[in-house]
Amino acid sequence: MKKKEKTPNQLMDELFERYPMLTVCKDGIIKAYDCLKNSYASGGKLLTAGNGGSAADSEHIAGELMKSFLFNRKIKSDFQEKLIRSFGEDGEQLANKIEGALSAVPLTSMPALTSAFANDVDAAVSFAQMLYGYGKSGDVFLGISTSGNSKNIIYALMTAKAMGITSIALTGGNGGKCRELADIVICAPETETFKIQELHLPIYHALCSMLEANFFEERQC
Secondary structure (H helix, E strand, C coil), X not given: CCXXXXXXXXXXXXXXXXXXXXXXXXXXXXXXXXXXXXXXXXXXCEEEEECCHHHHHHHHHHHHHHCCCCCCECCCHHHHHHHHHHHHHHHHHHHCCCCCCCCXXXXXXXXXXXXXXXXXXXXXXXXXXXXXXXXXXXXXXXXXXXXXXXXXXXXXXXXXXXXXXXXXXXXXXXXXXXXXHCCEXXXXXXXXXXXXXXXXXXXXXXXXXXXXXXXCCECCC
């Protein structure tokens, strides 16, 4: 059984205890958490994108948010009761297995759409196109680029700004052009790609766990 034993603040403190070098990112991490918390509280969702290893990170983030991460997530009692009332024993079994979710869409996971757009229009605009189609004001876009200069992430950040979608850039080095475009910047204090990616993992794990601790009560198993 996964236990809910820590508050969001304790989880954040634990991040900096384990990775003291990330203290320089503290302001950006706090802002990102508050931004995501407010968006989810208002019915928004997270859209993520990146390239290569950062594309895998986008998928990873969605996985942590859409199912239980550090502890079991209790679903809303009214939905649980509706399943049982509508489907009896089968509904009860389903209600006991469905977990609470925080809506997160990795824009990297749609190869048919992205390849069609790349072939017909421009590959660099694929993330911007999907953000335009899926996003709405009140959502959050998280663009991951170790250099801060990935063209497709830059176009997506531009689209987010024009749509009134709050944007977070998870980057490294000096932050590149993403630093100029994103509303919130978390810049890992490394310059080599693989070292930046190694620091991105604990950052987004902390954010996901903090959000989980904020929004869900533990269910009994």
